[in-house]
Amino acid sequence: MSRMKGWLKLLLAVVAFQQASCLTTGVINKAYDRYHYAMVTRVRGAGASEANLFLQLEVQHDGKTTPQTILLRVPIDDIGGYHRSVSGEKLEKDGLQLKAPPLGCFENGADLPDGVRPIAVEYLEVKDHLELDDQVYALPLGVHVLVVRTLYGGTAGSFPALPHDGTVPSGTQLLLVNRSAAHAPRRDSLGGFTQVPHIHRAWLILTPFSVVGDIVTFPFQLIGIGC
DSSP, rough: HHHHHHHHHHHHHHHHHHEEEEEEEHHHHBBBOOEEEEEEEEEEEEEEEEEEEEEEEEEEOOOOSSOOEEEEEEEEGGGGSSSSSSSOEEEEETEEEOOOOOOSSSEOOOOOOOTTTEEEEEEEEEEHHHHHHHHHTSSEEEEEEEEEOOTTTTTGSSSSOSSSSSSSOOTEEEEEEEETTTTEEEEOOEEEEEEEBBBBBHTTTTTTHHHHHHHHHHHHHTEEEEE
16 A cells, blocks of 8 residues: 555656656747648639549748748548548748648649640628528539628728639638539538747757756746746
């Protein structure tokens, strides 16, 4: 019994130290950038082959004042489905580092492939998600690239006019729609891509010192003074 109490005390001490290691946690948070996204600001071009939708996208991300252009390939049958037929890889291009996309895969280069059928970017303004459903059902058969603004009780006049040059304004949603006679319309939202976290290695050098600091201030951290 005494041995069990000893192990229990040790376990509680370890858990408490993990919760109270303020200095080390702060250093690690400084070392790793988190939750940064490259947002899609414009669809420069779109085209479809028999099986794939290709999107030429401008993305804006931290560290760049001008957007960068990337090419995304999306299998049409994957749009709105649970199955993903391709497993993408991360993208490294001109200082831009993106994790593998949740839909489709990044392609080399930035130009649409030769021979694809051009797909126009369509703009919709709807009152709510129910009207969006109706609009999607009314689309002709085929694959569609939509930029959708939902008013949510507002009026069209209270918003800037929607562009028609492929721009994805703030407050709108980029939707990919697969409209097929074989099934109900399927759609996926495409907002942005997760950036690969940048590691600030200089902060990691301080980790041994922060551990020592946490050990010294451990009693104060437990009672809430150190954090």
